[in-house]
Amino acid sequence: MSVGLGHLWVYLETTPLLGLVGTLAAYVFAEALSRRLGHPALANPTLIAILLLVLFLLVTRTAYATYFQGAQYVHFLLGPATVALAVPMHANLAQIRRSAAALLPALLAGSLVAAGSAMLIARALGAPARVVLSLVAKSVTTPIAMGIAERIGGQPSLAAVFVLITGLTAAVLVGPLLRALGIRDWRAVGLAAGTAGHGLATARVLLLSETAGAFGGLAIGLNGVLTALFAPLLIRLLAWLPAWPLGG
């Protein structure tokens, strides 16, 4: 890097524009790339944008705090966006009431099994508390998951990445797994996608059936609120097991 460029860089690092422009540019590029590839499940724009920015920060040896000075303006909007999830939830209320007798037990069982098994497996394989507690909300839509992780002593950034990977995994698994079990009810397929894999898996099943998409949509909001409620209880419950408590 020449002296002139070096000076320019020192200046850029002090302005929030770098992080802001970088975030938007990486996302616009990632979205265009995903569209060009025909929106395959694994070419998720958010994941591509994150990878690009991480590479950029590593190569330019820029501190995350420096990047976040600008990126915080985007990040801030997550709060009101989480609140805004109430609007699609309200639109689904009638549907939720109509199928509550099947929907709520299925949601509760799937949600508890996903969160509990994630913690147990990670813990059994020796992952430290920070990682285990960031896995609890991995099936929950990202804004709620990050809030939960922060609240229970996990790490919001780890949670955000775990949520993305979980969504991609569920998007790939939901069709083949349920077909193998002979489950063809679109309401069940949609609810499973939304409960285990939030918006990413729901977008996948929406391509197959609108009913599946609608049930995925209700599962996303309900599972977020449900997991926020049971996460602290689940952690306390698992603390009774041997090879716990979460010290490491």
Place this chain on the structure above:
Amino acid sequence: MLQALLTLLLCQFLGEIAANALALPLPGPVIGLLLLLVLLIARGGPDEPMRAASQRLLQYLSLLFVPAGVGVITQLDVLGRNWLAVALSILVSTALGVVVTGWVMARLSRPR
């Protein structure tokens, strides 16, 4: 539009206050979500500006996770040491979540 944005921010604000003052286990924005939901039920649904504002925000939801996701750069050492535990945990628990939810729902749903 401005009023709808103010409502969203106010719900979040009250949610954060409630979460901290009452030491609730729920994150502030989730309490805000529940507050807005109660408000919407009381009013019989969102008005047009609220519908537009929330739709606009949620349309860009996947962009809004990017700054936090990049924060994984501060956790690369932890991830590097625990990648197998994380990968297996996510793979198995996600498969179990899909199967249990789908199976219970299919069992309990009335055929139509």
